[in-house]
Amino acid sequence: MRIGELSRRTRIPIRMLRYYEERGLLAPRRTPSGYRHYEEADVGRATLVSSLIRSGLPTRLILPLLRDDQAPPATGGDTGADEGELVALFTAELDRLDSRIACMSLSRDAVRRHLRLRTGR
Structure with a gap:
C-alpha cells in the first residue's frame, strides 16, 4: 500500500509517517519510481509507534x-x-x-x- 492509504488506515498524518521512516521506525520498500510501499504489518507497527510516542516515549x-x-x-x-x-x-x-x-x-x-x-x- 502507498503512504496515503497507510495514513488513512492508521489516522496518522503522512508527515508523521515520513518522520517515523526518517527515525528508522518504519522501513517501507521503495518502488523503482521511488514510491514508498508498505506491507500490511506496517499498519500495526505504525499504530504502535504512534501510541508509544503519544505516551511520551522518546x-x-x-x-x-x-x-x-x-x-x-x-x-x-x-x-x-x-x-x-x-x-x-x-x-x-x-x-x-x-x-x-x-x-x-x-x-x-x-x-x-x-x-x-x-x-x-
Missing part, C-alpha cells in the same frame, strides 16, 4: 522496543547508548509511565464519582 527508545523480536544489538543499536544506559533509560521511563498511570487513574476515579453523583450510575 523515539530513541522506541527502536530498541521494536527490535525486541530480533537478536539484541551488542551496543544498544543506533540509540548511542550501551546496554547499561538503555536499561537505566527504560527503568526511568517505566517509573514515569507508572506515575502517569497512577495520576490518570485518580483522575478517572474522580470523574467516575462525579458522574455517579450526577446521574446515579
